[in-house]
Each structure stands twice: as C-alpha cells, then as structure tokens.
Amino acid sequence: MRKLIVIGLFLVMILSPLLGSFLGIRSESKENRALADMPPISVGALLDKDIYPKIENFYNDHFAFRGWLIKSKNWVDYRIFRVSPSSQVHIGKDGWLFLKETIPSYLKVECGEKESMRTLAKQLHDMERITQSSGKEFYFIVAPNKATIYPEHVGIERPDTGCGKSRYDLLLEAFSEYPVNGFIRLDELLIRAKGERQLYFKTDTHWNGAGTAIAAKTMLRNISRFTENSADTLKIKFSHGTHRGDLSNMLGISMDAEETDSSLIVDSFGISVIEIPLKNRQPYLKYTSKPPSGTRPLPRIFIYRDSFMNYPLELLKGLFEETDVIWPFNGGYDNIPASEKIELEDLPESKVVLVEVVERYLGYLVIDTAKYEATLKDTARTQILTAH
Amino acid sequence: MVFVSLVFLFAFLPAVLGVYYFGRREYRNWVLLAFSWAFYFWGSGKFLLILILSTAVNYGLGLLIDRYKNSKNAGYITALAVAVNLCTLAYFKYANFFIGEANGALIGMGLTPVRWTYVLLPIGISFFIFHNITYVVDVYRGTKRAFTNFVNFALYIAFFPQLIAGPIVRFHEISDQITGRKETLDAFYHGVIRFSWGVMKKVILANSCAEIADKIFSLAPGMLDTKLAWLGVLSYTLQIYFDFSGYSDMAVGLGLMFGFKLPENFNRPYSAVSITDFWRRWHISLSNFFREYVYIPLGGNRRGDKRTYFNLMTVFVLCGLWHGANWTFLVWGIYHGSLLMIERFVGLREPDTAAYTAAKRTLTLLLVVVGWVFFRAANLGQAFDFLWAMFIPVNHIIPWEIMLALNNRNLIFFFLASLVVFAPRNWQGYKLMYTEKGGIISVLQTGALMVVLFYSISLVTSGSYNPFIYFKF
Numbered sequence: 133m134r135k136l137i138v139i140g141l142f143l144v145m146i147l148s149p150l151l152g153s154f155l156g157i158r159s160e161s162k163e164n165r166a167l168a169d170m171p172p173i174s175v176g177a178l179l180d181k182d183i184y185p186k187i188e189n190f191y192n193d194h195f196a197f198r199g200w201l202i203k204s205k206n207w208v209d210y211r212i213f214r215v216s217p218s219s220q221v222h223i224g225k226d227g228w229l230f231l232k233e234t235i236p237s238y239l240k241v242e243c244g245e246k247e248s249m250r251t252l253a254k255q256l257h258d259m260e261r262i263t264q265s266s267g268k269e270f271y272f273i274v275a276p277n278k279a280t281i282y283p284e285h286v287g288i289e290r291p292d293t294g295c296g297k298s299r300y301d302l303l304l305e306a307f308s309e310y311p312v313n314g315f316i317r318l319d320e321l322l323i324r325a326k327g328e329r330q331l332y333f334k335t336d337t338h339w340n341g342a343g344t345a346i347a348a349k350t351m352l353r354n355i356s357r358f359t360e361n362s363a364d365t366l367k368i369k370f371s372h373g374t375h376r377g378d379l380s381n382m383l384g385i386s387m388d389a390e391e392t393d394s395s396l397i398v399d400s401f402g403i404s405v406i407e408i409p410l411k412n413r414q415p416y417l418k419y420t421s422k423p424p425s426g427t428r429p430l431p432r433i434f435i436y437r438d439s440f441m442n443y444p445l446e447l448l449k450g451l452f453e454e455t456d457v458i459w460p461f462n463g464g465y466d467n468i469p470a471s472e473k474i475e476l477e478d479l480p481e482s483k484v485v486l487v488e489v490v491e492r493y494l495g496y497l498v499i500d501t502a503k504y505e506a507t508l509k510d511t512a513r514t515q516i517l518t519a520h
Numbered sequence: 521m522v523f524v525s526l527v528f529l530f531a532f533l534p535a536v537l538g539v540y541y542f543g544r545r546e547y548r549n550w551v552l553l554a555f556s557w558a559f560y561f562w563g564s565g566k567f568l569l570i571l572i573l574s575t576a577v578n579y580g581l582g583l584l585i586d587r588y589k590n591s592k593n594a595g596y597i598t599a600l601a602v603a604v605n606l607c608t609l610a611y612f613k614y615a616n617f618f619i620g621e622a623n624g625a626l627i628g629m630g631l632t633p634v635r636w637t638y639v640l641l642p643i644g645i646s647f648f649i650f651h652n653i654t655y656v657v658d659v660y661r662g663t664k665r666a667f668t669n670f671v672n673f674a675l676y677i678a679f680f681p682q683l684i685a686g687p688i689v690r691f692h693e694i695s696d697q698i699t700g701r702k703e704t705l706d707a708f709y710h711g712v713i714r715f716s717w718g719v720m721k722k723v724i725l726a727n728s729c730a731e732i733a734d735k736i737f738s739l740a741p742g743m744l745d746t747k748l749a750w751l752g753v754l755s756y757t758l759q760i761y762f763d764f765s766g767y768s769d770m771a772v773g774l775g776l777m778f779g780f781k782l783p784e785n786f787n788r789p790y791s792a793v794s795i796t797d798f799w800r801r802w803h804i805s806l807s808n809f810f811r812e813y814v815y816i817p818l819g820g821n822r823r824g825d826k827r828t829y830f831n832l833m834t835v836f837v838l839c840g841l842w843h844g845a846n847w848t849f850l851v852w853g854i855y856h857g858s859l860l861m862i863e864r865f866v867g868l869r870e871p872d873t874a875a876y877t878a879a880k881r882t883l884t885l886l887l888v889v890v891g892w893v894f895f896r897a898a899n900l901g902q903a904f905d906f907l908w909a910m911f912i913p914v915n916h917i918i919p920w921e922i923m924l925a926l927n928n929r930n931l932i933f934f935f936l937a938s939l940v941v942f943a944p945r946n947w948q949g950y951k952l953m954y955t956e957k958g959g960i961i962s963v964l965q966t967g968a969l970m971v972v973l974f975y976s977i978s979l980v981t982s983g984s985y986n987p988f989i990y991f992k993f
Contacts, residue, residue, distance in 0.1 A: 134962050135709040141970050142712045143537075145977070149530040163985065181565020188527050192984035195526060202985050205978035213929035217982070220989070222924070231989065232924075239920055291917050337989065378989050 152196025159199035162381060167193040206384040218382040228285035228334050229379035230278060234492045236298075238279035238286055243295030246302050248495060253306030255499035259468070259487070260312050262505045269484045271314040271354060274300060275339070275347070275440035277491040278332045281322045299494045316354045318347055336377025337490075344443040351444065352451070355430065355484060403450045408474055414459035416474050419449040429453040431483035436460055436468050440490045456482065468499045469507040479507055521562045522684070523770045524723055524980050532559065533774075536680075540778065541703075549675050549698065552778065556680040560644070563684075567642035574608060575677045578652040579670055585659045586666035594660055601656040609649045612641050617845035644684040646842055650809055651677050651689065657813055658691040672698050681774035685767050687785040687805035690812065694780065703779035711776030716973045717950040718769030723976040726762035728933035729755045735925040737896060741905040745916040749909035756896045757889050758937040761790065764803070769950065783808075790888070791945040793880040794868055795859040798888060806842075810835045828864065833857040843895070848903055852894040859887060885941065 168189035177183045192198075206217035216223045222230045236242055256272055263270035279286050280300070297305075300319070307315065322331055322343060331343030339347060408416040421429060432454040435441060441457070449455045456478040460470035466489060469475055479485070489497050521528050536555040543551055561568045581601040588594045616639055623633035655676065659666045667673040676698055682689055736744070736752030744752075768785035775782040785805050792798035799807050815835050821828040833854070840853015890907070897903035918926075940949075 134966060135705060138966055138969065139705070139709055139712055141966070142716070142973070143534075145970075145973065146529055147534050149526075150534055179566075181561070181563075184521075184562045184565075188521075188525070189984070191531070192526050192981075195530060198981060198984075201978040201981040205975070205982045206985075208975065208978075209929060213927070213932070215927045215929045217985075235920060288920055288923060291920075382989065384985060 149195045149197055155196075157196040158194075159197050159201075162384075202384055210383055210385055217384055221379050221382050222286070222288075224285045224287040226285055226334075228278075228282065228287075229336075229377065229383075230286060231337050231379065231492065234277040234279050234337075235286070235288065237277055237300065237491060238283060238298070239288070239290055240296045240298045240301065241291070242299045242302065243297050245299045245495060246297075249299055249302035250306040250309070252494065252497060252499070253303055253310040253312070255501055256312045256315075256487070257310035258501040259499055259504055260314055262501060262508060263485050266480075266508050268482065268508075269314065269355065270312075271316055271351070271484070271486045272312055273316045273318060273347075273351065273486070273488050274303075274494065275438075275488060275490040276300075276319040276322060278337060280319055280491060281326060281332060298491075300491050303494060314354075316351060318350060321346060321350055333375055333377045335380035336375065337379060338377075338440060339443065340375070341443070344447065348444040348447040351448070351486070405449075410458075410470075410472055410474075412459070412462050414461060416472065417445075417455075417457040418474075418478070419445075419452075419455040419457070421450045421452070421455075432456070432481060433484040433486060434458075434479050434482035435486045435488065436466070436470075437486075437488045438466065438490055438493060441488050452484075454482075465496045465498045466493060468497070469504050471503070476507055480509065521559055523767065523774075524719060524976075526980060526984075527562075529977065529980070537777065548778075549671050552680075553671055553675045553678060556675065556678040556683060559680040560678060560683060564643045567640075570608075570612075570642050570645075571648060571678060572674075574605075574648065574652060575674045576670075577604065578655060578677070579667070579673045582656055582659050582666040582673070583668065585656060589660070589662060598656050598660040602653055605649045605652045605656075609645060612639055612645055614841070614845045615639055647683065647686050647688060648677050651691070653813060654688075654690040654692075654809065658695075663692045664695045667695070667698075679775075679780075681771040681780075682782060685764075685771070686803075687768055687771060687783050688809050689782055689805065690808065693783055697780050701779040707776045707779060707781075711773045713773070713969065714769050714776060714950055715773030716969055716976075718766045718771075718773055719976045720972045721762045721766030721769060723766075723979045724972070725933055725937040726759050726766055727979070728930045729759035729762065729937055731930055732922075732925050732934060733759050733896070735922050737902075737906075739919065739922075741902075741909075743916060743919055744905065744909045745914045746909055746912070747915070748918065748922065749906055753889055753893055753896070753906070753910065754938075755934065757790075757892050758934065758940070760892065760895070761786070761940070762937060788940070788943070788945055788947065790885055790941045791881060791943070792884045792888075793870075793877060794863055794884055795856060795887060796863055796868060798884060799856075799860070806839065810839055814838060825864075829861045832860050832864070836860070847900050848894045848897050851900065851903070852891055855891050855894065 168186070170190045171177065171183050171186040173183075209215045209217040210223075214223060216229075220232050222232045222235060224230050230238075260270040260272070280298075283290075322339075325331060325346055329342045331339055331346065333340050403419055403421045405420075406418040408418065410416050430452045433448075433452045433456070435445075435455065435457045437445075437457055437459055438461070439459075445455070445457065456474075458470055458472065458475055460466050460468055462470065468487065469479070487497075521532065523529075532555070536551070539555070540548055540551050557568060557572070560571055564571075578601060581597055581604075585594050585597050585601070588597060616636075619634055619636045623636070626633050655666075655673070658664050667676070676689075676691065676694060679689075733752055733755035736748050736755070739748065765786040772782045772784065783805055785803060787801040787804065789798055789802035792801055815831055818831040818834060819827055820831060836853040836857030837850065838853070839856075840849045840851070843849045843852070890910075893906050893910070894900075894903045897906060943949075
C-alpha cells in the first residue's frame with residue numbers, strides 16, 4: 133500500500149504542472165521584469181539547438197504553479213532560515229532590509245572609484261558653471277543609501293582593514309578640487325534627525341514621509357529665490373497606514389502590513405500634470421500649478437532625477453510655476469543630457485536646474501558637459517528643428 | 521537538458537513514462553531510444569549526428585567482430601574499433617588543449633603557431649565512447665554476443681539516464697536487461713525513492729556546499745587565509761560527492777523506473793580506510809572500466825612490482841585526463857596513482873581496532889581532500905596558492921561576500937552533508953526510505969520524502985526567480 137501511495141504522490145507531483153497548464157492555471161510571481169517569450173517555432177528553428185534554451189526559459193517563466201512554488205521556497209528561506217530569498221536583498225537586523233548593491237558603500241571599500249568620482253566632481257563643477265553662466269541656478273543633491281543613515285541595522289561588521297572610503301566619501305573629497313556650490317548635503321541632516329523619527333522604510337530602499345519632509349525642506353531652504361514661501365510653513369500632514377516596500381517585494385513572499393508609513397498629505401492647489409512617454413519608459417512629467425492668489429510661485433525648475441524624487445515631488449511640484457522632471461536613465465546609466473526632444477524645449481526655459489541621484493548610482497551618473505551646454509543654450513534644438 | 525530542470529521533471533519525464541507504459545510492450549525500446557535521442561538533441565543539437573554516427577560505426581564493427589570471432593581478424597577489428605573510439609574522444613576532448621599548449625611552446629620559441637579552429641565538445645562524449653569500447657571488447661572476449669538489432673544497441677549507447685554523466689555501464693552488465701527486462705511495481709517504487717533521494721542530494725546538499733566553495737575559490741590569493749582555504753576545500757569535498765552521487769542516484773532511480781538495474785557508482789567513499797579502498801567506493805563504474813579494459817590487459821599485478829606500478833600510473837594518468845583537458849586533472853591523476861603505488865609498496869593492513877580505523881579514515885580523507893584542490897582549481901597556480909594557504913598559517917578578516925554565503929541555510933546543510941564523513945562505512949542513506957517499519961513510521965517516511973522532494977523542486981523552480989527593483993524590459 134505504501135508503495136502505491138509513494139508512486140502516486142510522485143506522479144501527481146510531476147504531472148500537476150502539465151495538468152495545470154491544460155486547465156489554464158497560472159500562478160505568477162512579481163519580479164519586475166519582462167518574462168521570457170516563446171520563440172517562434174518552425175521546422176528550421178527546431179533543428180537549431182539555440183532554440184531549446186529559449187523554450188526552456190519560456191517554460192521556466194510560465195509553467196503552472198510557478199509562483200506558488202517560488203513563494204513556498206522563499207517563505208522557507210526567510211521565515212525558517214532567515215536567509216534572503218533574493219540575491220539582491222540583504223536581511224539586516226530587526227527586520228531591516230537593504231539592497232546588497234549598497235553594502236560595499238556601507239563597508240567603505242570603494243577606493244577603486246577615486247578616479248571616477250573625481251571625474252564626476254569635475255563634470256558637476258562644469259555643469260554648475262555652464263548653468264550659472266546661462267543665468268540659471270544649479271543644485272545637486274545625493275539621496276543617501278539607507279545603510280549610510282542606518283548602519284546600525286545592517287548587521288555586517290565593517291572591516292578594520294581596507295581603504296575606509298565609500299564612493300560618496302570620495303566624491304566629497306573631490307569637491308575640494310572641483311567645488312560645487314549648489315551641492316545640498318543631506319546625509320548629515322538625516323543622521324542628526326533620525327533619533328527623533330524613523331526616516332527610511334525598513335522594507336524599502338527609499339526614505340519615508342518623515343525623511344522626505346526633511347529632504348524637501350532642505351532643498352527649498354537652499355533654493356535662493358525661496359524667500360516668501362518659507363520651507364517651514366510647507367503644509368505637510370502625516371497619515372499612517374501600512375507600507376509594502378520594494379525590497380520586500382523582491383523577497384517574493386507575503387509581507388503585508390510589515391511596517392507602517394508616515395505618508396504625506398499636502399495641499400495641491402490646482403496642480404496639473406502632463407505625462408509624456410519617453411524611450412526609456414520613465415515618463416517625463418510636467419507640473420504646472422495655480423497657487424492661491426497672493427502667493428508667488430517659485431520660478432520654473434528642471435529636475436534630473438531618479439526614484440528618490442518621487443516622494444519629494446509630492447511636496448515640491450506645487451511650489452514652482454512649472455516643474456519639469458526627467459529620469460535620464462538609458463543603457464544602464466543616468467545620462468545628462470537625456471537627449472530627449474522635450475528636454476531641448478524645456479531646459480533652456482527653466483530658471484533652476486536640480487540634479488538628484490541616489491548614492492548607490494553615483495557611479496552611473498554621466499554628464500556630457502558639451503552636450504549639456506548645447507542643450508541649455510538651445511543650440512541643439514535649433515539644429516534639430518532646422519533639420520526637420 | 522539536465523535531470524534537475526523543470527522541463528525534465530514536468531515535461532520530459534511524464535511524457536516518456538506515459539508513452540513507455542501506455543504504448544505496446546514490443547515498442548518500448550524504440551520509445552526509450554527516441555526519447556533518449558531527443559534528450560541529447562535538446563542539449564547538444566547537431567552533435568546528435570556524432571552520437572548516431574558513432575553508434576552506427578560501432579554497431580557495424582561489433583557485428584564484424586562477432587562474425588570473425590574465431591579468427592585473428594576479430595582482434596584486428598577490435599583494435600581498430602578501440603582506436604577509432606579513442607581517436608574520436610581525443611579529437612573532440614583533447615585536441616584544443618594539446619594544440620593550445622603546443623602553440624604556446626612554439627610562440628615561446630619564436631616560431632609560428634599552428635592554425636587551428638576551436639573544436640566544440642559534444643556533451644557526454646566521454647561516457648558514450650567508453651560504452652562503445654566496452655561493447656566491442658566484450659563482444660571480442662565472447663562475454664556477450666553482438667546485438668543484431670540496431671535499436672537495442674543504440675539504446676545501450678544512448679539510454680538517457682546514463683548518457684550525460686554515467687554510470688559507465690559495461691555492456692555485459694546490461695545487455696540481458698535490454699532484451700529481457702521486467703518492469704515491476706517494486707522496482708518502480710525503489711526508482712522513485714532513489715531518484716528523489718538523488719534530487720535532494722544535488723539540489724539541497726550539493727548546491728549549498730557549492731555556494732560556499734565557489735565564493736572561496738573565487739577569492740584573490742591575497743584574501744585567502746588558512747581557515748577559508750580549509751573551509752573552501754571541505755565544502756568542495758562535500759559538493760562534488762553529493763553532486764556526483766546525487767546524479768548517479770537519479771540515474772539509477774530512472775533506470776529502475778524502466779526496469780533497468782544500473783550499477784552502483786558510489787559506496788560511502790569518504791569512509792575509506794585507504795586510497796585503494798577509496799577507489800573501490802568512488803565512481804565505481806569508472807574504476808571497473810579502467811580495471812577491466814586497461815589495467816588487466818596491461819598485465820595488472822601479475823608481471824612483477826615494476827610493471828604493476830607502471831600499470832597503476834598509466835591507469836591514473838588516463839583517469840585524470842578523462843576528467844578533463846587541463847594540467848590540474850593530470851596532476852590529480854598522478855597524485856592518486858602515486859598514493860596507490862606507495863600503498864602497494866608499504867603494504868596495506870586491514871584496520872583491526874576502532875582507533876586504527878578512525879586514524880586510517882582520517883588520513884585517507886585528508887589525502888583525498890588535498891587531491892580535490894587540484895581537481896577544483898582553475899589552473900596549477902591557483903591549486904598551489906590554495907595548498908600554500910592551507911598549510912602555511914595565515915589569518916585575514918573574512919570578506920563580506922563569504923559571510924553572506926555562510927548564511928543559516930548553507931551552514932545547516934553543510935553540517936548535515938558533513939555527517940556523511942562520520943556515518944558507518946556501509947550505511948546507505950536512501951535505505952532509510954526503503955525500509956518499511958509500518959504504522960506511524962511509514963507515514964513519517966513518506967511525508968518526509970515528499971516534503972524534501974517538494975522543497976527540492978521549489979529550489980529548482982526558484983532558479984528562474986530573478987526580481988528587479990525597477991522594471992526590466
């Protein structure tokens with residue numbers, strides 16, 4: 133009897149996905165990627181061995197019960213072994229999650245990046261000079277990695293040996309050679325403020341509402357024309373709810389209600405937004421606001437940004453007469469300028485240029501100062517419009 | 521296609537079992553051959569033609585040997601057959617290596633290197649060529665008659681459980697099963713258990729040890745210290761055993777599902793009390809092949825000590841090279857050959873006390889572990905750097921990448937895997953599942969097997985799990 137049961141269970145196990153596929157059962161796993169497509173099948177294609185790995189990839193990504201099996205394995209890894217099911221997520225102390233990519237910065241073992249950070253500092257220095265020579269203001273901010281603000285939760289001992297410097301440290305050093313006067317430093321402020329309130333999500337790479345409020349107010353205090361609308365009178369309210377972070381999503385298990393969120397509620401006084409699709413699938417955003425009578429908006433601003441500006445934009449977008457936002461991500465790098473047509477139209481019209489990059493992507497920020505200057509001075513647009 | 525892939529587990533295996541058992545009995549060998557060729561084609565594409573051509577040539581030569589077996593011609597044809605097979609193997613497996621080394625020497629002497637187009641290696645060629653050799657030699661010796669039925673012979677060569685990674689099944693071990701086997705419920709049941717056991721060994725134990733070993737072996741020499749070197753080589757020692765023996769368990773299990781009893785390939789090798797004993801327990805089918813088709817024809821141990829040493833070293837040089845075209849494998853083979861010669865010279869005594877047994881097991885394991893350094897290293901330089909770190913004490917901080925590999929899961933499975941070193945010499949883990957105790961124990965056995973198999977399959981599935989923080993198009 134036992135033999136029949138064992139054989140039966142084994143056959144059920146190996147036949148279920150096939151039966152599930154016939155019955156149309158799908159169990160998906162959210163991975164933030166395009167799943168493999170089935171390659172075109174023909175007699176000729178079947179004679180080429182290169183098609184079989186593609187078929188296999190398609191099957192691996194689409195067979196019935198896939199999501200359920202992955203969730204089971206991830207649950208065992210995380211709940212029983214306390215091991216990260218994702219090769220990109222590090223589990224720190226007290227339920228704090230970190231992106232593994234940020235660990236070398238935390239460990240301060242990035243001295244090999246000295247020359248690249250020096251190059252970046254020079255590019256920023258030149259970009260500031262070019263921007264200011266066009267009569268515009270320039271600001272640069274680095275959104276700190278979570279591990280920079282909360283090293284005590286990482287759970288890995290920093291080595292005594294090694295160079296003791298992160299990419300960000302090297303960039304700060306390089307600023308002594310190539311100063312950027314519009315650099316707005318956030319890390320020290322956030323470290324000072326973290327004692328009063330949690331500033332980053334435990335299960336997300338990003339700052340939460342409280343961290344965002346500090347970052348946004350700091351940006352506003354530094355933008356020189358912000359004279360009438362004081363950052364301190366920015367109307368921010370916090371509401372509490374649950375948050376499911378991008379890092380917990382990558383663990384592939386149910387982690388609902390893992391932490392609360394202090395999300396922001398702001399008065400939006402008539403903000404309209406236009407979203408323009410771009411080649412890199414990150415839409416260009418154009419906010420225009422109609423502030424209440426008696427208040428003067430800040431001048432038009434052009435922002436180069438990444439995901440860390442999502443939250444601060446909720447505060448900032450209503451304060452400027454127009455806020456143009458672009459995520460210049462392309463081919464694995466943040467390229468300035470982004471070489472988008474809309475950028476050619478809006479950048480020369482702006483009065484303030486802000487560049488925001490998260491600390492972990494400092495090595496991927498590439499500024500072509502000659503192209504930027506051409507874009508800023510309308511030369512490139514004139515050439516393209518003339519060509520058309 | 522590999523056994524621990526979703527396509528094999530959920531598509532290929534159900535299909536071959538279904539067609540095999542629901543089709544007519546007289547066509548079962550056809551079914552297995554068709555699926556075996558499809559299995560090979562999936563992973564190797566047009567190299568299937570080499571497999572089929574090699575099969576056809578040896579089929580024809582086998583018939584000729586059988587026809588002329590009472591004359592000298594049989595010997596000549598057999599020699600020709602062996603030469604053709606060895607030349608085929610030499611060309612695909614070793615030509616790139618030897619031409620590369622020769623060109624390096626020529627360039628060093630200021631001469632023009634030989635022009636050479638890189639030759640791709642057909643998967644499993646080492647195994648199916650050896651099967652061809654056992655076939656022609658067994659037919660020549662009269663141990664078995666040649667197969668007149670091409671399908672039967674082709675099945676012997678291409679049978680998918682053994683095709684890619686063995687065991688090396690000598691023709692006389694399986695010929696009767698090809699023509700007259702009986703599939704039973706009992707055999708199928710044992711096949712399911714062995715297969716599941718093998719999946720667990722490969723996916724859970726071997727892969728966990730591999731994560732640790734791979735990270736340590738990829739360290740720069742300056743970051744490798746004594747504790748990490750030992751941890752790395754011990755992890756690899758366990759990885760290679762569970763990986764290879766797991767695969768053999770799966771092969772044996774699959775064979776049983778179709779009524780075949782394939783030979784055992786491992787018998788607790790890390791319990792060996794000497795290197796001689798180790799080679800009776802490690803990759804047994806390979807040892808049997810070399811003993812029967814190389815060592816004994818060379819004279820074995822019947823022509824005096826010097827000849828015996830020569831024969832031993834010849835076997836192990838060939839054994840080393842068989843594993844791969846790299847100096848590291850050659851050195852590994854020479855290392856084991858030398859140890860066997862020393863044991864022969866010194867004379868082996870069966871251990872008669874527990875303490876002596878423990879001491880001999882420890883020493884043998886240590887010698888085997890040292891050998892694995894050569895087997896795993898990418899080149900001789902890395903091997904010697906590793907050995908230096910193992911035996912010349914130096915201490916560094918553990919790099920964070922290694923710390924991450926030493927997570928709870930890997931440490932637990934590394935610990936469980938290491939128990940194999942300490943278990944009794946003739947204990948086989950899978951028999952825990954075979955032995956029926958009845959009652960609640962039976963329920964627990966079945967439950968444990970299914971849970972472990974389910975977890976193993978979920979690990980295989982998660983091999984394709986690759987989340988991104990931002991959407992990747």
